[in-house]
Amino acid sequence: MAGPSLLFDAATGEVVSQDRAGEPWYPASLTKLMTAYVIFEKLKRGEMTPDQKLAVSQLASSQPASKVGMKPGTTITVDLAVQMLLIYSANDMAYVLAEGASGNYQEFVKLMNAEAKRLGMTATHYANPNGLFDARQVTSARDIGVLATALLRDFPEHAHYFSQADVALGKRKLLNRNSLLRKMKTADGMKTGFVCNSGFNLVASATDNGRKLIAIVLGASGGRERADLAEMMLTSGFAKPPQPQQMRLSAIANAQLGTLVPADLTQTVCKGKPTAIARASGLTGWGVSFGSYDKPATADMALRGRLLGARDMIQNSTAGVVRIPGTNGYSAMVWDLDQAASLSVCAAFKKQNSYCDVMTPEGFASIANLARATEERIVPAASQGDAGMPRKKKKAKRKKN
Numbered sequence: 001m002a003g004p005s006l007l008f009d010a011a012t013g014e015v016v017s018q019d020r021a022g023e024p025w026y027p028a029s030l031t032k033l034m035t036a037y038v039i040f041e042k043l044k045r046g047e048m049t050p051d052q053k054l055a056v057s058q059l060a061s062s063q064p065a066s067k068v069g070m071k072p073g074t075t076i077t078v079d080l081a082v083q084m085l086l087i088y089s090a091n092d093m094a095y096v097l098a099e100g101a102s103g104n105y106q107e108f109v110k111l112m113n114a115e116a117k118r119l120g121m122t123a124t125h126y127a128n129p130n131g132l133f134d135a136r137q138v139t140s141a142r143d144i145g146v147l148a149t150a151l152l153r154d155f156p157e158h159a160h161y162f163s164q165a166d167v168a169l170g171k172r173k174l175l176n177r178n179s180l181l182r183k184m185k186t187a188d189g190m191k192t193g194f195v196c197n198s199g200f201n202l203v204a205s206a207t208d209n210g211r212k213l214i215a216i217v218l219g220a221s222g223g224r225e226r227a228d229l230a231e232m233m234l235t236s237g238f239a240k241p242p243q244p245q246q247m248r249l250s251a252i253a254n255a256q257l258g259t260l261v262p263a264d265l266t267q268t269v270c271k272g273k274p275t276a277i278a279r280a281s282g283l284t285g286w287g288v289s290f291g292s293y294d295k296p297a298t299a300d301m302a303l304r305g306r307l308l309g310a311r312d313m314i315q316n317s318t319a320g321v322v323r324i325p326g327t328n329g330y331s332a333m334v335w336d337l338d339q340a341a342s343l344s345v346c347a348a349f350k351k352q353n354s355y356c357d358v359m360t361p362e363g364f365a366s367i368a369n370l371a372r373a374t375e376e377r378i379v380p381a382a383s384q385g386d387a388g389m390p391r392k393k394k395k396a397k398r399k400k401n
Helices: 028-044 078-087 091-102 105-118 141-154 223-238 296-309 339-351 361-375
Strands: 005-009 015-019 053-055 075-077 166-169 172-175 187-195 199-208 211-220 286-293 318-323 330-337 357-359
Touching (some): 005 141, 028 105, 028 141, 028 199, 075 078, 296 318, 330 339
């Protein structure tokens, strides 16, 4: 297994076993546990109601799968949106709930980070409510354990969401993505997560003779493997009697937030997926460059580390690996910033003797114009195959979720 793991008693916090539980990791859709926590708080305070109708915005509708796929302007109740969030892991419903609760997702993310701080999740930072990859969005197995415990302790009336077998939307019946619920009799929660960068994550709970254990598996190579690993951990844990003198969950030491860059499993889990290259023609506003690198993967690694370190200074910005026209290198860049933020970011990194260059709107405009002229001479990708060759007919293959 590539990533950290943790097994603990939900009631006492007793750590049954752990491996690198304080190491930073990308949470993927485990993020939705915090999205649910914030919504549950608002329901408890009467700021939202289960039957309240929320509108689907263009931004929510545009989120990539997995999603419900509702059109902009349609509405859905808070209760059904939460079911879709936790059972089907719908990315669009995370934004529907966030916007319905706070007006926009940015304000909702502030609440997520405030709750993480209050709960003592010292290795966690959120940048969006659904867990789609963002280099600034990190957590640890220890912090996920703290959050899972808080959900069950603070909102026992909502525990059914985590064990529900499926959710219906009209004639559609959507199964819970946590397959462990279907293969382990004692399993009763909680949430799956996956992006290429994180691998396959799982928070799995089970109850046997009144004792509830929670297993956290991060970075598994597949959906079946994460379920098998969690089942093995839970079964082994129930076979051991409680150990009152054992370390407690809160005592696990987290790596200091921002000092370590999480492992990126893209090349392992999603073999053949190239490093994404942002269009230079899209560079706008002020920004910063963290240097030029020979390979896109190297530039991406540098960028992930810088983004995590500057997480509080680059909110609502755009970042990516950019190929500057006329050069052979790949630049790690952030754009759509204002002047003050650009200057602050570079000042902070220069104090650490790290390379950082402020990019002006005029400089970006010059690069963008040159890129657009270059792009106009390139044959549109739509008329080419995946490797620039004419498309060949392939037999249809069933896609696994």
